[in-house]
Amino acid sequence: MEKIIENLLKRVELLVREQDAFGLKLDGSLASIEQLDAYIDDRRAEGEDGLNRLFCEARYPVLLSFGAYVGEVIIGETSAARWALGIEDPTDLWETHIAGTATDLQVFPLRKALKRFENGPEDSLLSFATIAIGLFAGEFGFEQPLRS
Numbered sequence: 001m002e003k004i005i006e007n008l009l010k011r012v013e014l015l016v017r018e019q020d021a022f023g024l025k026l027d028g029s030l031a032s033i034e035q036l037d038a039y040i041d042d043r044r045a046e047g048e049d050g051l052n053r054l055f056c057e058a059r060y061p062v063l064l065s066f067g068a069y070v071g072e073v074i075i076g077e078t079s080a081a082r083w084a085l086g087i088e089d090p091t092d093l094w095e096t097h098i099a100g101t102a103t104d105l106q107v108f109p110l111r112k113a114l115k116r117f118e119n120g121p122e123d124s125l126l127s128f129a130t131i132a133i134g135l136f137a138g139e140f141g142f143e144q145p146l147r148s
Helices: 003-017 033-045 047-055 059-077 109-119 125-136
Strands: 081-084 097-100
Touching (some): 003 059, 033 059, 033 109, 059 081, 059 109, 097 109, 097 125, 109 125
Antiparallel strands (some): 081 097
């Protein structure tokens, strides 16, 4: 397994181990992703102070951890997906994605976590994961890449 993916999995382990510090209860379920959405919303509701307190210097590590957790839930909910390095630049962490094992489908949970922070509820992590799981399960009848 590539070092980048190994590091993402370590981020997930750390997030789950330290979940109490975030006030989260992460159990690997799809429903638990809603807590990540709520956590970001709560910081946004606190205004600039809340966002700064959470994301000042740790913005990208926290968002990477959230995105990696979402990716792990997607993989855990379907046997048709796995982590993959970026196609154009395998060293670009933000290009790391979830790829279909039998399709060309790709989803980008790390990028989605960043967009969730930037755009707010319209970029729901829970909706993203729910749709991704459905796509990998073949529930929607097409196999196009889903870029967020």
